[in-house]
Amino acid sequence: MNFDRIYFYLAGIFQVLTYDDLSQHKSATQAPIYTGVSVPLYEASNALDRNPTTCMRTENIGPNSPDKIVWWKVDLGRIYRIYSVNILFKLYPGYEIRQRGRFAGFSLHVSTNDGSLQSSSLCYKDGPELPPLNFTAVCIQSGRYVTFYNERLDGVRYPEGYEFVNAFTELCEVVVEGCTKPGVYGNSCETPCPIHCKNNDCNIKNGTCYECDPGWKGTTCQITCGKGWYGENCSQPCEGSCRDNATCNHVTGQCDDGCEAGWTGSFCEKECANETFGFECTNNCSGNCLNDSPCNKRTGHCDRGCNPGYADTDCSRECSSGYFGTGCREKCSSHCINNTACNHVSGICPNGCGNGYMGTQCNSTCKGGFYGNNCSLPCSPNCKETCHHTDGLCSCKAGWIGSFCNKECLPGHFGVACRESCSGNCVNNTTCYHINGVCLSGCQNGYIGHQCNQSCxxxxxxxxCSRVCPPNCKTCRNTDGLCTCMEGWMGYDCSYGRCSIGSEYGLKHLLLIKRILSISSVKKKIIKPCQTHSIG
Structure with missing residues (x-):
């Protein structure tokens, strides 16, 4: 084995390795497990010991092997942001092409949960060209498990140079590069991700955000949502009525400075409840809007008008004293008792009516024949017509006087206002009837007529006047019939013939008259007819 060459390759790895090594000495598994001699020398963990002279090895795959696929997997222990995966494949001097053919066709997969291929995302897939034995794939993903996978399936035509027989997999080193600290990027793993990257997660190479926190947008999430939008991906429209037409908070969608008058709720999306209005719906409506209609949620005004008895735009003011009804346009009656004001709603006089008036609003005078409080007092029957409805005063019928016509005329008077005097000729000097002057018991002697004001x-x-004067009377007195005799007659009733001087009859008669009548004037009249005669 050419260790200088291996060191060269390993040195090549370390020359570009500026990110953190996430896989060193981590747990690894593989299949199919190598069953040949010196098995411990080919364990899966050899690829993570950072010793390029110790490699993992699996059983071969291909047409002459029962195994057709091979995999090796490292568990990083937790989820990291990965930048790249570097693989150093086993090099045998003089067999580099063969080794590259065994290496060819592999793929790399990253998973955050159980590491199965079904739950993994493809990081790299080798193409038709044979890969170098010192291979690095940029694999910017988040994950916990990194899986090396290769296959030699029956019936599949592989590119030229691929090894089919005795295709052993021998990985000497696998270095998963990334940052151990979350929320950083760059080859030194020291630059913080932009502050509005969601979950403080950004591209490990250039710091661009995969997703933005609610309310932010742009590659680095430094731009707030446009006016009228907020939330995840700035995709939610502002719904409420913010104060002064301000836009909602680009993050929460709430109105930072409160709601416009008439609105409430976290998002200012709810109208004030009935009977409340204004900012934060803290004001109560007057409760006097027409027909109990709700007031304007923004201003508190009663847009449909006021119930009777109330005024102003919000119907909060009672009608001014002396007025009532719809729009306070109706004037109270001026006849409420003690000049109290009427009810501002109905116009009713709350304490009743003044003298002479009736009805709930005291706008009707008493019916004819009644007056006073509640029109309960009857007018005097002696009123000429009806009495005044307030105080009962009236013009009197004949025979009556006084403010209420309850006093008869004083004796000796009668008629309208008692201005007429009785005749004075009623029998036994009784007074006449105070109404019409009639002598109810009749007339004294010598008078006739209802009022006894006519002489016989x-x-x-x-x-x-039922008696006839004697026939020889020149005139007789109406009361007692005393006569003034015609010439030649004498006596009380002028029934005696002409007198003669010295006549016995005349003297006797004269004496009789004197005894009957003691009034000298009568005596003179009686003897007058004979005065021209001498008695001797």
């Missing part, structure tokens, strides 16, 4: 007609006297 000439020729009549006495009660109800």
């Amino acid at each position: 007609k000439e020729g009549y006297y006495g009660r109800n």
Whole structure:
């Protein structure tokens, strides 16, 4: 064996080996296992001892062997970022072409789990040209298991130079190069991966990111998502309503400065619940929007208007005192008791109505014949028409006076406002009826008429003027029939003939008259007819 040549090849390996050696002294397995002499000299681990003079060997494969495939596998112990795999195949002096033919057609596979070919990814596949015995394949992958695989299958036509008979696999050294530290790249394994590479994982050679953290893009993940996008591969559109029309956070999709008024949720994608509005939905609606409609989630305004009794854009203000109803356009009645304001919603007077008014809004006057509180007091029956609805005052019927027409005229008076006087001729000097002046018990002698204000007609006297004056009376008094006799007649009733001087009859008659009547004026009248006569 030419150790100088081997050292040359090994030196060639170390001359380019600047990454970390991930496979040295790691665990290795192989198949088919070599069954010839000196078996311990050909164990699978020989390829990892960094001694190029000790090699692994398997049984041969090919047409004259029961085995058709061969594999060798190293377990790196954990997942690493791999840069390359370097293989030093056994060199026998003078048999380099044969050895390259045995080596030809191999493939390299990398796996992160169990190392089976089915779960592995192809790292390198040899082509028709014979490979050099000192071979390096750049294999930038992440993995724990690296598998060398070759085959010589029956019925397959292989390229020229491939060895078919006694195709032994002899790997003297397998060096898996990469970085032991995660999150670094470069041939010194000292340069940190760009900070936004997903899982802090980047291309071990040039530092480009395989994937970016959410919210980043570009080969080195240094570019934020475009406006309106976020998340994995910047593939998710911003959904919410961020404050001041800001775009969402390019990483999380959330609104860093909060939500626009009227929106809430982690992504500002939810409208405020009914009855709330504004930034972060912390404000409560007035609750007075028309027909219980929700207020504007952004402004709190009642876009459809206010319930009766409320005003302003957000319907938070009650109608001003004295107004009520929809839009506060209706004016309260001025007749609420004690001038209290009506209810701002319904216009109802909460404490009732002032005197003379009725109805829930106190806008109706009392019905005819009633007045006062709740229109509960009846007007005086002596009112000429109806009384005033507030205080019961009225114009009086004839015979009545006073503010409420509840006082009769004073005795001796009657009629409207008691302005008329009784006749004074009622029987027994009784007063007349205060309403119409009628003498209810009748008239004194000598008077007739309802009010006893008419004297008897000439020729009549006495009660109800029912008596006729004597025929010889010139005139008789209406009350008692006392006569003024015609000439030639004398006596109380002028029933005596003409007087003569010295007449006995005349003297007797005169004496009788004196005894009956004591009034001198009467005596004079009685004797007057005879005064022209002398009595002697």
